Amino acid sequence: MTATHEKNRSNGRAWIMLLLAGAFEIGYALSVGGSQAFTVPSWSTAAFGFFLLTLYFLSAALKSIDVGIGYAVWAGIGSVGAAILGSILLDQPLTAIQAFWLAVIIAGVVWLKLADSAKLQG
Template identity: 55%
Template sequence: MHWLHLGIAVIFEITVAISAGKAQGFTNAKWTTATLVSGGIATYFLSLALLTFDVGIGYAVWAGIGAAGAALLGPLFFDESLTAAKAVWLAVIIAGVVWLKLADSPERAGATR
């Protein structure tokens, strides 16, 4: 269930980024509301995930995948470019998050999760 909570938190974190970009400095009421509501939902589900994940690992996954997701959706919502170099570095972020989680496997210290 903790992965589901973290996945929901990531989706709403990406929503925060897209909504904040559309909120025009919080002058657009609709997008400002979407930013604040999705931010609250993202934080709530992150807090549920952190009941199981170490804070450093859970937050790294949330922030890393959220940032990569927002960067990948930027070209769709903001007419931004996604160059080959940007794609490579986004892949590095995602790989780093995966390796960070793998390094935190329960077997490393005999812990159970």
């Protein structure tokens, strides 16, 4: 296996870890909301578990992904996911203008990923 192939494979795993970290961040955000300031034990326990998982996967991803890019993508996934799922699962309002700005965040995350891929090939 060539060094370039191994580096691409490692970077692919890092992006998967970052996506998992983002998913766990969504779970954390929704659980914190459900915990009602950590007064509901089941939601509080879930929030703690999601918190540990998101930190673990984020730190693993940042071994290969630049911190600035990784953190921006992680935060984008968490914020967009929490807003969308909060709207669906928790009946929180989501206006058209909010949906537009969430789409802007998604576009930014996609462009960051594309920029990182171009850096590897260049």
